[in-house]
Amino acid sequence: MAISINGQDYPLPADPRTSLLDFLRREAGLTGTKKGCDHGQCGACTVLVGGVRINSCLSLAVTHEGDEVTTIEGLGTLAAPGAMQAAFVAHDGFQCGYCTPGQICSATAMLQEIAAGWPSDATEDLDAAPALTDAEIRERMSGNLCRCGAYPNIVAAIRDVAGAEA
């Protein structure tokens, strides 16, 4: 009866109403994941479940028994930041930083999706391997809003990591 978060087990919440987002922040004390809209409209709460990105605000924690959740805290530390975290810093991919954990989790999963050949709405040919154009990055990141409008630098940070991996 547990959820694994960044490799550590946490007991399921007593109240089934608890969203995965509230569970992370309140019960696991992992406040890196942010609450923007609480209705699936902003992406601030994006986390990875079994490597797949989802909005944690629209998911009940009890439904994640046995799942492996990765949050921004699981992608690196201040002393040893992950590649995407370091690239966001290097490219000023934020201003206030509120949307940033969600952006970084989302971007991390997005590069895996492109590598797996998943098409997007911006993909011209559904059968070809998707190219890493700015249009593709923007469409694929459209579930993460940034009120500070740091978008150009976010795209630059993602390109940087993608280039390094390619």
Add this chain to the structure above:
Amino acid sequence: MRPFDYQRAERFEHAAQLVGEDGTRLLAGGTNLIDLMKLQVETPQTLVDIGRLSLGTIAEEGDGLRIGALATNTATAVDPRVRRDYPVLARAILAGATQQLRNKATTAGNLCQRTRCYNFTNIDQPCNKREPGSGCGAIKGIARLHAVLGTSDQCIATYPGDMAVALAALDARVEISGERRSRSVRLRDFHRLPGDTPWRDNVLDAGEVITAVTLPAPVGGIQLYRKVRERSSYAFALVSVAAVIGIEENRFTRADLAFGGLAHKPWHDPRLAELLVGSEPSLALFDKAADLLLEDARGYGENDFKIPLARRTLAAVLCEATGVEP
């Protein structure tokens, strides 16, 4: 959110049995239901989590394809058979929501998603769909998203989804199972018009569960999904068109069209194919098709624009499919 009893269905029969009871709702991806529970639009006493039932398979069946009720929208859109043989379906799914949402959203949950009418989602407003008999706050109110075809004086809401519009063009079927019987209905007949019972979105009876959507044998042709919205991504359709078009010797051999954003259901008018098939594509013909489609269209003020927009979007799709200069 109101308190509820959480039950995880371990077997299909268990889910079907529980969902027959009053105040029970099925939970699939949760991206619509949990949203509405937070708004207290949905207040189930029991939530039956079907997320772990093995209903997620996408498999060939006969000459067609069977997409399990719990297959995620992502799994369907990236499936190589869907991309190759039913590209209009992949396109429609990819045009909807965001990657995060599509990763959780399921086939059945998508079909059963509720309207985005602002009065429906605001419990302080009157709404016949949410609270039968309370009136419709959208008629003479904020109605930008609302329907222009098949409305009633009780409700003018639209079915908001994209995937089902493509499924209507493809003439897919919905497989339904209950405790006692199983049946299959055409997707084109699955969603309802509001009439005098706007609280019923579709033909599911109490105790029935969607198990799959089945696609007929691939028909090839040119398949397009065009979605017109307020911004270029992450927004619901104002008007959308799904088209499966065949052309031989400069004549239509197939013209299966379905429309989103216009009605309480994905709109399919069989008269369009009757008009188009056998004829030579031309702007004049496309105009006639739009006349037929919109013959009984009626605006409610804020959504009047949808009528000319539907005409232009239909023409644009047919031009793209046939190469006629717009």
